Amino acid sequence: MQGAARRAAWVVIALVGCGWLSALPSRTADDRAPMTAGILARPVAQERPVPRVDCARARCVALTFDDGPAGGTAGLLAILAGRGVKATFFVVGRNVAERPDLVRQEAAAGHEVGDHGYTHADLGKASAAKIDQELTRTQEVIRQATGTTPVLMRPPYGSTGRALTEAVKRRGMAQIMWTVDPVDWKVRDTRAVERRILDQARPGSILLVHDIHPTSVAAVPAIIDGLRRKGYVFATVSELIGRPLVPGRRYDRRPSP
Incomplete structure (x- = not known):
């Protein structure tokens, strides 16, 4: 030596x-x-969801938020963190470009991030070129913010069609719809949003809420607490599905065995 x-x-x-x-x-x-x-300063990578609960046995629901990030998203993230709930965020690309830090926080906290189009256009009626532009731009800004490219996509307005289905399939994404819609984009009433979700939720449900509306964010604590009293467990969409998602396929709830 x-x-x-x-x-x-x-x-x-x-x-x-x-x-x-x-x-x-x-x-x-x-x-x-x-x-x-x-x-x-590098973006925090969003890890593949690791199942925390067996939704084949538990009374799982998936809490999902559309159209953000917005001014109320930071407060929503604090609510979810305080109650130990993981959710799924379907973000609009142009909003991600304006607030990438919030999307980075969503991913870092263990929430799922999905594609909701760049301008919230009706992609079910759009041309193939428009669909390609909307998806490509959104995927890119999410990748820049989180370090990963999402595998979940929610069509704006729930509007889909053959061209959109083929486009998301080519990108390896599944289309995520919903089971319960409290129509919170129209009914700006916190108690009404809370009541509709609590009344309509069932095991395997995908719950739709918009974090761009303060009245909807205000309803989240009571929604979480009320569903937990009924024995529900919260999961991300991937955890709720509990199996590899099929690219292009539409999911509006947990599939039957």
């Missing part, structure tokens, strides 16, 4: 003598700072 160390020392001396080591750029702490900052 001493002989090896002695030989290594002679190699270093020789390199210095040849001027090779002196040619290497030296980096001060100030030089290294931008590199460190760049590493810390």
